[in-house]
Amino acid sequence: MFLLQINWDPIKFLDLGFFKLHFYSVMWIVAFVLGFAITKRIYKNEGESDESLDSLFIYSVLGIMLGARLGHVIFYQPELITEDFFSIFLPFKFKGGFEFTGFQGLASHGAAIAMIISMYLYNKKVLKKTVLWILDRVVIPVALGAVFVRLGNFINSEIIGDFTGTNYGVVFKQLGETAPRHPAQLYEAFFYIFVFLILFFTYWKTKKSEQQGFLFGLFLVLLWTVRFFVEYVKVSQGGFLEETLGVFSTGQWLSIPFVIIGLYFMFIYKPKNKLN
Template sequence: MILLQIDWNPSPILFKLGPVAIRYYSLMFVFAFTLGLYIMKKIFINDKIPLEKLDSLFMYAVIATLIGARIGHFLFYQPEFLFKHPLEVLLPVKFSPKFEFIGYRGLASHGAAIGIILAMYWFSKKILKKPLLYILDRIVVPVALGAMFVRIGNLMNSEIIGKPTNSNYGFVFRRLGEDFPRHPAQLYEAISYLVIFIILWYIYWKTDKKQKLGYIFGLFFVLLWSVRFVIEFFKEAQVDDRSQWALNTGQWLSIPLIFVGFYFMFRKTKS
């Protein structure tokens, strides 16, 4: 059974270039956005959409993901900090006790989802000139893959950790000063999101479900937030004073989004 236990102690920094540190977490975002751009290019070509609109989509998606996820984290998990230090939430720096560049630490997937939907509304109205659900049905395909990379980044940072397994199975997060194994919840999520990406990719390319506006978007919501709901049972609470809740914050936020997904999957639409 000891073979099922992994001592996990990687440095979150891949390498340094002078004062600039290249972190695994940042690199995972680069992978996510780069592959996302490649996937959306194939989709645009298949749908005969001018590729010059892809640059605007990329910009909207990157900004919306980072800002939405950042604000969402503090709004859902640390609202008092959001209202006391709004600039430190929006900017990748902190001002006290000293000025320091910290990057965007603290990102919430629920906030990213809201940010992307709002950005896609603007993009579909001003640039794409198609219904909002048209672009949402397509952008969720690379988003699922991007979510996998984010969770790999969390694993490299030894953050968003799982609960103790109370056995010889699990990851021992040595950077946290621990000597007992925990569930690798980040890995559970990463693998789940990869499976979701494969499902959505298959449905877009091999079925006619994309002809029903909102179906792929709805399926994405059902699958993603259902996975999130289940895996939260294996995670430590991100906010200490909510650790005794029957369901944690991530689960309460996921429930309505699952029902939203079912609505878009099974709603009646006109031909």
């Protein structure tokens, strides 16, 4: 027994007889509930109504979940489009026999793109301010939510790291392994805590929240920089960008544009219209 080696063999769900409660799904629920509570505090500070907050929750849940799923399919598993189309949108597998799988295969890059689109629609239909106003605020709970999503990945023994080649690391027993790997999910979760704290502090304790696009840009730079570097110790998930461009993983290639966009909003972007 090595002090720095953890044998990881968790229970992934509770069998309630008529239903299996997957802890991964519980982590998503926790993420949305905490996100709602934080956003409620922010909306109260901004003088926004509870009705607009309720609408934001609906747009966020639908947008992020749909985008995360589509992002995974497009970037990492496009064969599902022709081989098992309905499994893209439903928590079931149909190919090779009907099976309840839960919602598996969710990509954070797809979630990020969908979040921007859903916030655009939310602002246009409900808030009627600027899309950057809502993005500057919603990224705070999103950063915290990312922590729990990665904890869910750890529970599921998915998105694992490379073998450490030492006594340090996590042995994922449910994968039938005996050698320790980097707990890449925990690395990300740990650093995302600091992403959240930096955004939270910047909003409440500085005047940067008054600079349209700054918090949104800061979120993009911090979160996707973490993602870029953690990818170096992750097992490759493949994807068309890695296969065609090489050098970096698909996750790294997809992170680079987000960082560049973030830097633009932090240091270059000038709003055309001032908020009242």
